[in-house]
Amino acid sequence: MKITLSVNLGGYSFNIDEDAYSELKRYLKNLELHFAEEESSSEILSDIESRIAELFRPKLTSYKQVITIDDVNNVISVLGTPEDISDNERTSAKDKFSSPGYHRMYRDPDHRMIGGVCSGMGAYWNMDPWIVRLIFVVATMLGGLGVLIYLILYIVLPEARTTAQKIEMKGEPVNIHNIKDSVKKEFDTVRKNMNL
């Protein structure tokens, strides 16, 4: 006898054995880490989840209603482990993980009002972006300098696109734990947007 869990994969609901669940979860976490450097990592992951759902469905019949560890291992061999998938021409993600935590200023596209300059500065100094915005507004009223500084910063500061950059923006060390949390947050947002 085994305990089963119910999971939602790409919009399908599956009953899955507990051991199969942990294996699948571990696999998806590894993929998350592998793709953390990509610009649209959450999109790639949700595409892969849909594909896993598609591969699971024919494995279920009226006599077999639960996804087993064999099914999961089979799907992993079809889709490939991160090592199988990895492109040799790209620098391995592992090198990045061992680097010390950079703290760089970026534009923050997730919390922006105009170009993400103030939200990026807020994230860098760990303060409410509205305080930064207020300072810019006051500086603009006192002679229009605010607009000029804003434009310069907009041009100079790069936008935080990848998960690693978003973590650097907040000054947290780029390690597996942080990337995991951050990717998960992004993943949930995409899910919500897609109503899955």
Add this chain to the structure above:
Amino acid sequence: MDLENTKAQMRKGILEYCILSILSRSSCYASDIIKELKDAKVIVVEGTLYPLLTRQKNAGLLSYRWEESPQGPPRKYYELTKEGKDYLTDLDESWNELVESVNLIRTR
């Protein structure tokens, strides 16, 4: 030198080209593309395709739309953009040149 590694590198180089060629015939969803690539033995593991599709989409070569599916949730259908078609034309040319060059050397 590692034979498997060299083979994998060769396949990787043409994979991007193959995806665009498949999509130039008609719009497809990811699993159709996978089936063709697997039949042609261009990919070994399916996971390789997804980051490539997303990168090509981000580069403006592909676009996608959601289409209802008779069984289950909507599917993502990819198609070539105008930019993607031009890109493919260039790749077609360079592929022909490559084949010619290799043949020239091999038959000498």
